Amino acid sequence: MITEDQFQKEIQLIIANAIREDVGDGDHSSLACIPEEAKGKAKLLVKDEGIIGGVDFAKQVFEYVDPNLKIELLVPDGSSVKYGDIVFYVSGSSQSILKAERLVLNAMQRMSAIATKTKSYVQLLEGTSTKILDTRKTTPGIRALEKWAVKIGGGENHRFALYDMIMLKDNHIDFAGGISQAIQKTKQYLIDTNKNLKIIVEARNLKEVKEILQSEGVYRILLDNFSFDDTRKAVALIGDQCLTESSGGINENTIRDYANCGVDYISSGALTHSVHNMDLSLKAV
Template sequence: MTDITTGATAAAPTTPTAVGAIPPHALRRVIETALEEDAPWGDVTSEAFVPADATATATLAAREPGVLSGGAVFAAVMAAVDPGIVVTLERADGATFAAGDTLAIVSGAARSVLRAERVALNLVQRMSGIATVTARYVAAVADTRARIVDTRKTTPGLRALERHAVRCGGGHNHRTSLSDAVLAKDNHLAVLAARGVPIEEAIRAARERLGHTVHLEVEVDRIDQIEPVVGAGVDTIMLDNFTPDMLRAGVALVGGRALVEASGGVTLESVATIAATGVDIVSVGALTHSARALDLGLDVVVEPDVATAPRDR
């Protein structure tokens, strides 16, 4: 398999391995589930039409420009179907490409390549679409201090792959799961309010229960909530659906006592204005929940058969 950081090429291994920070077990689970879904009893079309001894060479081709993510995932799918397939990646994850560029070359048993084709394409197209849109957001805030981060609004079962794709586009990851960090949002606070528990009291009690390594973040949707939250000792305060003027005021009120995250309704058209208010983080659910799969294709290379090619007469 290709090392996604160096672009070095080798034959794909027999089992998927870690791709960047994608946990091996997560990658293996995704691939196994997807292949079982796509060909539970084999590929009846290829088995009916394609000779068992046929081989094929194919290119992973870009139909439009973008940022690559999932090249080694693509190779791992091929390896899971047939360890004899060789995938040569022509671009590393995070690299930009133009329409018409060859991103990878695949060679091996034709039936195996055809069986792996759709699953491999689905994953690399999805991941590259996320990386491409992330890169656009990152470029839009390049002149500010703000980091672009993802959210938990990911495709169920694909979070590890989609978060890797965000990193390939130059973005950063928020908490991976509910188990990673404390993030008290509006519904958590609504439960507390219904019980008459002041927000600052709840924050201090949570801090007492948490280990010193656990990050504590609280979401607010009004200016008057900022001081009680920051004063209680949070690490990050999330300003949800604040206008740019409100964000600037909020940043001033926090005064460097916590990280400030802007969230809610962020678009490519609004992200630069939001970032310019001085916030540290801009979280964007659209990186994963609305990213369009990039148009990539796997094209089998057809070479004339010298035995059957027309002869000059």
């Protein structure tokens, strides 16, 4: 997985690019009518309910835009919120607050939605040993924010990107000439490049599970679109040889049943690609 330093670099890139995109050569709306020396205060107002996410990111945005802005935090990341709650106050340069406003809201609305959905899945898994994972089905350019939001909601991150874990899916297997060939070529590649990366292999049926188990060095087997019955059989076959993961169209109605099959992880792209933004506002006070 990526290091904390790498992750923070991703966050700083997101902030810098978003401000570049939004501000360009200046926030002319504010420059036109608000004096440079004007001071103000605003509150982050919740107009919805769920799990708040992106508070720490917002603090980094304000710091980037203007280190002199002051934040009074009332509700931390991961907290349950309802309509009318105030998450924080920000005070300082009025121009700076307005420059940061849209990035803060856009990020927090999406991060809160992802954290809320993730939390609902985590709650559905309570009492089992199964953990919820995200995927790479994220919005291009802001993956770090969306994966951060999953963790805020109590989920776990899968690999961050193509470079920090090897995942041999159906297309890799087919292009490589089969499961055994793909695994052996991968193991040789890791030796040749002196890389230490975990290997996940996707199985489409029980026959493929058995073939994967013939090779050593596989960290986790992904059971893709398996029925409940076949999932239970696969878990029994795999035993403690490696970890197990279920994926493929799993939703609120089926997640508990898959967990009860005994898998270690359930991955869901819906955590990041199918959410409805939380309604938040930044209002002057």
